[in-house]
Amino acid sequence: MIEAQFSGQQGSFKLNVEFAAPSEGVTALFGPSGCGKTTVLRCVAGLTRLAQGKLVVDGEVWQEGRRFVPVHRRAIGYVFQEASLFPHLSVRENIEFGQKRAKRAKGSRQTIGFDDVVDLLAIAPLFDRPTSRLSGGERQRVAIGRALLSQPRLLLMDEPLSALDRMGREEILPYLEQLHRTLSIPVLYVSHDMREIERLADTLVLMRHGAVRAAGPIADLLSDPSLPLVRMPEPASVLDGTVKEYDPGYGLATIEVPGGTLLVAGDIGPTGSTRRLRIEASDVSLSRHAVKDITILNALPVRIDTVQPIGETQMTVRLKLGEDGSGAPLLSRVSRLSWDRLGFKPGDTVVAQIKAVALART
Structure with missing residues (x-):
């Protein structure tokens, strides 16, 4: 230390x-x-x-x-x-x-x-x-x-x-x-x-x-909404995960992170290796229930932890992966209109739809 x-x-x-x-x-x-x-x-x-x-x-x-x-x-x-x-x-x-x-x-x-x-x-x-x-x-x-x-x-x-x-x-x-x-x-x-x-x-x-x-x-x-980092132009979460398998037919790797698994494009490393993923808050949308017939590959249950208004029209939401909220933290940036319409509040279990996952550390 x-x-x-x-x-x-x-x-x-x-x-x-x-x-x-x-x-x-x-x-x-x-x-x-x-x-x-x-x-x-x-x-x-x-x-x-x-x-x-x-x-x-x-x-x-x-x-x-x-x-x-x-x-x-x-x-x-x-x-x-x-x-x-x-x-x-x-x-x-x-x-x-x-x-x-x-x-x-x-x-x-x-x-x-x-x-x-x-x-x-x-x-x-x-x-x-x-x-x-x-x-x-x-x-x-x-x-x-x-x-x-x-x-x-x-x-x-x-x-x-x-x-x-x-x-x-x-x-x-x-x-x-x-x-x-x-x-x-x-x-x-x-x-x-x-x-x-x-x-x-x-x-x-x-x-x-x-x-x-x-x-x-x-x-x-x-992922702490009380800190100024979430007010940056492109706030993001980072998650460290383990490569579980690679599907060459679809060109997708399965990465296990605390609280769930994610599909990532490309052969990004051998099984058992660790990789850091970066997910922008603007690429995470929220829904009350899982949506069928959708092209988004990564949709995970999450629990809403805390929320911070950004200006008058945006909300930054801190999520925790897993239905019980015991997994890794994740950020979402949603409109205030969507937040109010769906009646979200801290403690709710919802579905995070992740549109894009980037490799931050090779």
Whole structure:
């Protein structure tokens, strides 16, 4: 477990945050520009020291009271917005620099092998190139490899894709997913792009005006009508599920999620593998009873949990899969007219008709 608490002032900006993050998986910090996301990362790294702070990483105190472990003694890897590679070194030499740093950071352990990182990030073909001849995505892969070979106990990533164009982001995202699946290092990930977070994060820390608005599993926060996330232009739910089977005749995979099963187009993975699904709230309609003779493939019983008006004409409804409402959370965006006509209310068991299901994490 990572326990973080920082408070203080820098110029006119005040920061007062406290949160806990799991010791594995990706914890994303999300919020509007200027809310303090990068400042939190700098505090965790030891680059910024505010008036009050506490940081405990897996039971080891890095900061509390007068105790302050300096940045060069913290076993962290830091990936910035810009790759910040050493221009006078080759790709191989940049990566090997991470191994040299591992010997200086307290608590680092030689657990990530050089060849493993090279294979994981497909860096070997780049070894002999000067860094000036790398694409943006290639530069970030090298920067991530250098950070991993420092043997970090904690990996910090500050908007690592923000300097890339759309093609560059799509190039590197599969590598970040592979890191998530393969390594047990906890990651604190800052981004202003909710699609990135939906794809990568397990835990979400929602920030606003230098404070933590909410923190918890990403599926719960994305579907919470009391939070501003549901007011985004395209609010969505994410569900992690297991591939049960694939029907090649119809080109459909059956995915089991908490509270039901969904059909998804395409051969999206071997039986038993896990996949993350994304369902936009506008693609979920509600009915009192199951509708026959309809082209929509996914129609599941759900229980209405809570509801939040959006303006004067729309309603965002938080649902829980299963007739008893014990399954995964799901969002629906319906008109206020439909809500009133059908007389829906929290606690009702209804049918969710899901028009489209997208694969968020491969």
